[in-house]
Amino acid sequence: MRPRRSVTARFTFLRLRGLSAAAFPPTPVDPSLLRRLATVLYQQQHSPDPALHASLRKLPLPSSPPHLHELFLQVSNRFPSSWRPVHRFHLFLLHSLPCSFAHTPVSAAKMLSVFGRAQNVDLLWRCFLDASAAGLLTPGALCVVAAALADAREIKKCVEIFHHVSAHDESLCSVDTLNRVVETLCGKKKLADVAKVVVWKLKPLVAPNEATYRCLIVGFCRAGDLVEASKVWNRMLDEGIEPGAESYEEVVVTMFKNNRFEDAMRLFKAMRERRYRDLGLPSYRAVVGWMCKEGRVTYALMLFGEMLKRGVGVDSPTLGALVYGLLVRRKVREGYKVLEGVAEPDISMYHGLIKGLLRLRRAGEATQVFRAMMERGCEPIMHTYIMLLQGHLGKRGRKGRDPVVNFESIFVGGLVKAGKTLQATKYVERMMWGGVEVPRFDYNKFLHYFSDEEGVVMFEEVGKRLKEVGLIDLGDIFLSYGERMATRERRRRAMSGLVDHR
Template sequence: MISRPFLFVKPLLSSLYYHQHRRCLCLLTTESSQAYQTPPSPVNEDHLLRVCTILFQQQDSPDFKLHSKLSSIDFNLTHEFFLQVCNKFPASWRPVYCFFQYTQQAPYSHFTHTCVSFNKMLDVFGKSRNIDLLWSAVQEMAKRGLVNDRTFIIVLKTLASARELKKCVEFFHLMNGCGCEYRVERLNKVVENLCKGKLVEEAKYVVLKMKDWIRPNGVTYGWLVKGFCDVGELIEASKVWNLMVDEGIEPEIEVFEKMMETLFKRNEYDEALKVFQMMRVNRMDDLGLSTYKLVIDWMCKMGKVVQAKAVFDEMRQRGIQADNSTLGSLVYGFLTRGRHAEAHRIVERIEKPEIRVYHGLIKGLIRSRRPSEATQVFREMIKRGIEPTMHTYIMLLQGHLGKRGRKGPDPLVNFESIFVGGLIKAGKSLEATKYVERTMKGSLEVPRFDYSKFLHYYSSEEGVVMFEEVGKKLRKAGFVDLADILQRYGEKMATRERRRNRAVES
């Protein structure tokens, strides 16, 4: 049974409106067959540097002079060499185009370009917004039979970014005339990439204008709905939804979930549950873990733990096994409502709890203003062989020091001496000044302290020493929990080498 176009969303849309005014289908070959089956031959870095230097310095010179300079270098022109030259000029079309022209001249006229090298060049032209050159190059590709789906994506993303919407449609017709026939699969890949690049309005324009030649399917409309949801345009997303259902296309479960998630994020709690109820009535057999997990997670975030438990029980009755993420959400929900016994019973029943369960415990305990217990969970998780992540440390630091930091009773280990002093040592004096002002002006609203950036500043060998020294001072002053957190970070997270080898201490 096809869901009617958002029976509840249309009145919702009017309310919302009131309140806020492109794979390798080559003509003759495919990209996979063009790609090298063996590793590319190494490029002579000295030759590459000399060639790129000439291309940069002589890019405005006459062709004969530039070609003469390049011919003076006895370099080995390979497919990989050409790609490396393009990489050196990722957004500068002239040197790349000059080198391409040179490769078409003697003594390299035997060199054969592939769809990979052409697409690389098109990408450079697109990033430099040279639409005329891009258009000319893609026509040359079509003549050589090298156009593939990647070509469509690069060209249409460039044209859409430049708001050349008529050219987007013209490109499809041009390529069809050159042998790349109209295909909905190719259109879907283009729409997917445009929507992921926040170009959903442009993607919708292309879909509607090409409707007479390429009939969109559920995948096409699904990407448009998800794209509009990502940019916060719920009204447009619902219009596309209604258009899809009017054409007799049943939305995929992922589209339902995206709409629900967007409604939850917009605090349209009741409307999100109406979507969920619609799915339960019309698509019950299609409901899986991902849908239940989304609903339970948001219910717990909003304090609706009783309703979340009811949905969880329904999921279990249908034989769907909960994952650690869902259980972690329930644990967090029970803790925030003061139901600690039930939260701990859930954890005790899990045979192999993962980090998401511990994060639910830590976050819930911190929300309940129990940072010491959260630190004990942190220690327990390490004993069980589960390595903390950056998010673990940030939650714990916020629990002990607050989101804006606080002044401790001991001047040697208070917030300013550790974090503000640490920022100055890391050369971030501007950030440190913001927090010094707090102590000078009591009425000044303090910005939220970015623990993530601070920990990033000290992800170095210097950080290992700094966190060790701070940990010693904190321990002497009686801040054992905070000392353990910072010292553990210094031992395991401070450098890339240490992060690669996170051997958990027994």
């Protein structure tokens, strides 16, 4: 049954028009009262109103509006995705208490967020209409409502949001608010198609600007839909709006990802001609990185020289891409010189050198770089270990004569120990029937399975056994990862207050 909206609830919203969030500053809430209240609301969320209200009246609820306001916010935080406890407690505050419960933009936005996460579209829409009539909406609340309606594919209501807002608060019905909504839909929700329909239908009411089109282009590009991004691009040009640097960058990168290198370079050259002054470090970094991946180091070096000449500045990811590009062209000495020319190289530069060495099948030298990186205090990440393990063991694992270094004994045995028997069976088939095609091994998942105290023991044991049979480099990688996991667990315990440092 749909929750009924009472006249009193609507009147409470309306009589508090213009109430600011500063009217009720945060006040302390008794934790024991909050636990008891949350328990009652959860256990009796389906009970009749008289029974629930009788239980709530037995609790020592505060009487002042500021304390009630903070208590409502805390209850909403306790049930971020369950609408019924929050809604029924809200109705109780409105109708069953002698003191008046006052809404603010903060509490209204919180209630809209709960209804949106619970995907209760009807209740969300009613609450939005009441909050809009009371003048309690903010741009952030509009983004919450639009995101929830877009998830439910209520595109018509997404458009009606701005029509309702324009009737009560014209300051909210602006292109800045529209851009925030479009950015939310295209970014977090990845619903660029819904955002495009909303922009097109709202055009008579709110005219989009360059930022609006930029959000749409970036959203479609990151969703992999270059065709729709191109349509938005052409429509923007037809309206006489010049695309910004970020739009150019995103389309260029998407073209690179789709192996349309010539089109990407043509667009980049057009960007250099039209928006030369806006050409900054992100644009150069994207093109230099992709050129180095494709082995076109000469053109990448030319762009690098242009960056230095213009004084754009150089960052570590760009230098790391150049190092990798030089090593791909077998210019190892030049790659080392670039690394040595930086006073404090970071993880990006070391990754470029390690990845290039591994591509040249020089896994031992890559491990030496890994050791030097750790000696200089540069902390490795998960991707560092994945690259090194793939370089030493291959993408599908490695089988040796010694059972200690067999792929199955290390990885499949570890999967069985972690309870991943289905995945381990695929690789056992590879061992029994060499012609069976199985997916390549996912080192990322394997390391994730054992990123705990049990994994620390396993990595230490495997590392020692590998070093005993002469695989010192591979053993050091496992030992290093085990030590890192051990210190990580200790740091987490210390932050949780589980370790006594006395």
